[in-house]
Amino acid sequence: MYQLTARDIRRRNRFGVLQAVYAAVGHISRQEIARVTGLSFATVGNMISELLDVGVLAELGYDAPGIGRPRAQLAINPERGMLVGVDIAETAIHFDLFDLAMTVLRSVEIPVDPAATTPDDVVALITRGIGELTAADADKVLGVGLSVPGLVDPIGGTSVFSPYWHWHDVPLSQLLEQHVAHPLYLDNPLKASTAAHLWFGAGRDVDDLIVVTLRAGVGIGVVVDGALYRGVTNSAGEWGHTNLVLDGRECRCGRMGCVESYVSAPGIVRTLRELAPSSTLIDTDDAATIAAIAAAAAAGDAAALAVIDKTGQYLGVAVANLVNLFNPRTIVFGDLVADHLGAPLLDITRRVAAHHAMTDPFDAVTLQLSTLPHNPASLGAATFALEGFLADRETFGSIAARRAQRTSTP
Secondary structure (H helix, E strand, O other): OOOOOOOHHHHHHHHHHHHHHHOOOOOOHHHHHHHHHHHHHHHHHHHHHHHHHHOOEEEEOOOOOOOOOOEEEHHHHHHHHHEEEEEEOEEEEEEEEEEEEOOOOEEEEEEOOOOOOOOHHHHHHHHHHHHHHHHOOOHHEEEEEEEEEEEEOOOOEEEEEEEEOOEEEEEEHHHOOOOOOOOEEEHHHHHHHHHHHHHHHHHOOOOEEEEEOOOOOEEEEEEEEOEEEOEEEEEOOOHOEEEEOOOOEEEEOOOOOHHHHHHHHHHHHHHHHHOOOOOOOOOOOHHHHHHHHHHHOOOOOOHHHHHHHHHHHHHHHHHHHHHHOOOOOEEEEOOOHHHHHHHHHHHHHHHHHHHHHOOHHHOOOEEEEEEOOOHHHHHHHHHHHHHHHHHHHHHHHHHHHHHHHHHHHH
């Protein structure tokens, strides 16, 4: 069994302290951080000293509680640096530049030409987008996180398999390092969206969480006991490629009847074509069709309502399986499909899942839509860059060494 090192524990404590500061409204004291994290006051004090030393936190002054000693108030220092989050999708690449308070400063989106999707083509688009986004602030960027579709090896920086473009073992970090000077952190949209919720969404309140991503591809991120579960090869969460309908629709993974074939954007468009082949809601762009279905359903269009009902039935059965398998406290639904079809889809999903799931686990779970204010994949990608900076051995090792030297000097 893997044993945590002292450095691992210190890094985890550093993350916990900073997450508490992000979760606070405006500012927070050391005493409050100790209470919400469960860490000792001494540990909290050490972590805060490090974060103050590297400029991640700032002291805003003291409160005046009226009783007892005034407490120093701490907040994120947004000017300490910037983070880039990149969401690579099938038809476009979205770039966000965040300050350290995770406020979006600028955004860029570049379409992907379906006839130009070789690794070199996509690397050129990523390089261009990062350059446009950071042109005036390149020296302030602490890191770049990339959400890369499909199976990803985050340690090696490799796109193991991309279902969009049929990439296999593409050394994406290595290719990008030739053009991008910043530290790079790669993972897939499922892990990125889940990281965003762990730091800034529903994961701040519960320890057992599933984040369902519904876009051109479909999958889940799993949080167990407050930690992101990756699996042996970082492929945990490929729920979109579990079987929903025996001998059903062909999936782009090459198998039949996968969840993704029914509840992804292309799957929903296919359902519309089956139910109403001549519908005027059908567009050449899947995202535009999903938006049209949502608008038409709100106006009472029968075909749109039938599509949402059918999709909710498929999704409800698939979600019931998640409830029975993982017994989570919360399941969050996010991204394109959930953003557009929202409450109507969730209501049907909840009703169908209640019928198919075991009673006690379903009674214990909350199904909800994502409330994150930003693109969850780009926010989560930027969060990976934040985590990478916070785990940097050189930055925090030098801080610890200097502090030890100061305390040992007579």
